Amino acid sequence: GAGVSQSPRYKVAKRGQDVALRCDPISGHVSLFWYQQALGQGPEFLTYFQNEAQLDKSGLPSDRFFAERPEGSVSTLKIQRTQQEDSAVYLCASSLDLGTQSRIGEAFFGQGTRLTVV
Amino acid sequence: AQRVTQPEKLLSVFKGAPVELKCNYSYSGSPELFWYVQYSRQRLQLLLRHISRESIKGFTADLNKGETSFHLKKPFAQEEDSAMYYCALRYNFNKFYFGSGTKLNVKP
Numbered sequence: 001g002a003g004v005s006q007s008p009r010y011k012v013a014k015r016g017q018d019v020a021l022r023c024d025p026i027s028g029h030v031s032l033f034w035y036q037q038a039l040g041q042g043p044e045f046l047t048y049f050q051n052e053a054q055l056d057k058s059g060l061p062s063d064r065f066f067a068e069r070p071e072g073s074v075s076t077l078k079i080q081r082t083q084q085e086d087s088a089v090y091l092c093a094s095s096l097d098l099g100t101q102s103r104i105g106e107a108f109f110g111q112g113t114r115l116t117v118v
Numbered sequence: 119a120q121r122v123t124q125p126e127k128l129l130s131v132f133k134g135a136p137v138e139l140k141c142n143y144s145y146s147g148s149p150e151l152f153w154y155v156q157y158s159r160q161r162l163q164l165l166l167r168h169i170s171r172e173s174i175k176g177f178t179a180d181l182n183k184g185e186t187s188f189h190l191k192k193p194f195a196q197e198e199d200s201a202m203y204y205c206a207l208r209y210n211f212n213k214f215y216f217g218s219g220t221k222l223n224v225k226p
Binding site: 003004031033035040041042043044045048050055056059091093106107108109110111112 | 122124127161162163164204206210212213214215216217218219
């Protein structure tokens with residue numbers, strides 16, 4: 001596809017349930033980011049991959065959150081034992097190469113997955 | 119610590135009026151600042167970045183290091199400009215810190 005694709009678009013989970021959110025970045029994009037956007041707030045950084053390497057996971061709110069990108073393309077964000085405070089839109093973004101001056105900051109976002117924990 | 123502040127949650131203007139969306143930042147290093155826009159039912163997308171000094175869809179933004187501001191301006195607002203606007207600060211090469219956003223409503 002032409003853009004970043006996320007699935008599912010909507011997910012309702014019962015408290016305590018595990019969920020997995022998928023991100024298909026733009027083909028060839030080296031960098032991949034996950035963000036969490038609570039209602040009425042801007043996106044907040046969760047984690048960053050460069051190819052398959054997770055270079056920064058400082059934004060993950062707890063050890064219940066886990067992200068992987070095993071082959072350097074598709075990424076999965078997993079949340080274990082979901083809590084109500086996990087309800088948010090989870091955004092994935094990818095960029096070609098942050099090391100290239102002309103491409104600095106050109107991150108392309110997916111539509112997001114809206115997670116509701118009940 | 120780095121921070122981005124967008125003081126207005128909602129800004130309403132009439133079509134043809136000038137618009138200014140405020141953004142102030144706090145960052146000890148050399149800032150790289152961006153404006154992202156999200157139209158209704160669409161994904162977040164880059165509008166412009168300070169390093170390019172560009173004008174996109176009539177919008178401009180000037181980085182003012184003295185005032186630590188990066189306000190977004192347009193001389194004549196259009197109805198299609200109605201959207202959520204996020205100011206973002208890029209730091210440590212791979213993180214974006216976003217403001218809480220301003221909803222721009224352009225009335226006919």
